[in-house]
Amino acid sequence: MKIALLYFSGTGVTAKFASDIASGFLKTEHSVDLLRIKRKSTFDLTDYDLFGIGAPAYSYRAPRIVTRILRKLDFKGKPFFVFSTSGGVPGNTLWNLYMAVYRKAGLFLGSIEGFGTTNIKSWMPKLSDTKRKLGGLTNHDCEMAQQFHEIIMGRLNRWQKKPDKGEMKSIIPDANLGYYIWAGFFTWRFEMAFYAGIKFLDKEKCNSCKLCATRICPSGAITLKRNNMPRFNEFLCVGCSGCMNLCPKDAIWTFRSKNHQQYDLYKEYILKS
Numbered sequence: 056m057k058i059a060l061l062y063f064s065g066t067g068v069t070a071k072f073a074s075d076i077a078s079g080f081l082k083t084e085h086s087v088d089l090l091r092i093k094r095k096s097t098f099d100l101t102d103y104d105l106f107g108i109g110a111p112a113y114s115y116r117a118p119r120i121v122t123r124i125l126r127k128l129d130f131k132g133k134p135f136f137v138f139s140t141s142g143g144v145p146g147n148t149l150w151n152l153y154m155a156v157y158r159k160a161g162l163f164l165g166s167i168e169g170f171g172t173t174n175i176k177s178w179m180p181k182l183s184d185t186k187r188k189l190g191g192l193t194n195h196d197c198e199m200a201q202q203f204h205e206i207i208m209g210r211l212n213r214w215q216k217k218p219d220k221g222e223m224k225s226i227i228p229d230a231n232l233g234y235y236i237w238a239g240f241f242t243w244r245f246e247m248a249f250y251a252g253i254k255f256l257d258k259e260k261c262n263s264c265k266l267c268a269t270r271i272c273p274s275g276a277i278t279l280k281r282n283n284m285p286r287f288n289e290f291l292c293v294g295c296s297g298c299m300n301l302c303p304k305d306a307i308w309t310f311r312s313k314n315h316q317q318y319d320l321y322k323e324y325i326l327k328s
């Protein structure tokens with residue numbers, strides 16, 4: 056079976072979670088492609104038999120940049136599941152992901168959440184060492200993700216033979232009106248301002264490696280100047296804080312992040328994508 060895990064990730068926590076889910080499927084001789092969603096991404100999904108769709112919670116919902124792209128993709132009526140990571144209050148994130156694709160996809164097979172704490176650079180030092188290593192996810196979250204393929208493949212095999220309407224309905228993620236209302240207040244502008252803030256560049260530290268613009272930023276908010284140093288477009292920024300968390304030279308800072316240690320474990324997940 057060919058599986059696509061489409062995920063959005065700013066600083067790598069959801070990327071790590073997706074990679075754990077993938078490792079479970081890979082043990083059972085399926086092939087898995089990890090596809091990171093960015094602004095204006097398009098994917099050809101024709102060859103895939105199963106989809107996993109994941110995103111972090113942004114202001115109690117799935118980031119709008121993600122749901123907008125998902126709505127445009129064609130999932131060819133194939134089965135799917137959803138996953139998310141959050142700082143502990145995911146709100147309607149799983150529901151938003153489910154709603155964005157269920158019309159074009161087929162059988163819904165379930166959902167999984169990784170709860171941790173936020174990966175924002177200025178908040179990381181408040182975590183214990185073990186939690187910081189996993190970007191806020193717990194060991195339990197990662198183990199659950201690695202075993203998630205058993206639930207998914209079990210349901211797929213069972214329901215393809217004999218659909219169980221009651222069970223199928225019971226696994227659809229819940230929607231909460233209260234979070235809908237809250238999420239309505241938190242626009243991208245608020246997210247950018249509160250979670251990341253205006254970004255500055257330490258020109259002494261920047262080595263013009265271009266990673267922030269070409270590999271890290273998922274929202275197209277960083278372009279390059281002639282000298283290959285980044286220029287920030289705060290209007291496109293979604294506040295993921297990936298650039299300041301993952302800059303190899305720690306050259307990007309905001310008033311919130313200054314003087315805090317760098318969070319770098321997930322460089323490998325984002326830079327691989």
Ligand SMILES: Cc1cc2nc3c(=O)[nH]c(=O)nc-3n(C[C@H](O)[C@H](O)[C@H](O)COP(=O)(O)O)c2cc1C
Pocket residue numbers: 063064065066067068069070111112113114115116140141142143144145146172173174175191246247250293294295296
């Ligand atoms: C802009 C923004 C908004 C967030 N909103 C929420 C939220 O409403 N609830 C929550 O539990 N965590 C929230 N978080 C925390 C993220 O969901 C959490 O850190 C997630 O694991 C980040 O995943 P990533 O590294 O893949 O981007 C928010 C983080 C950011 C950057």
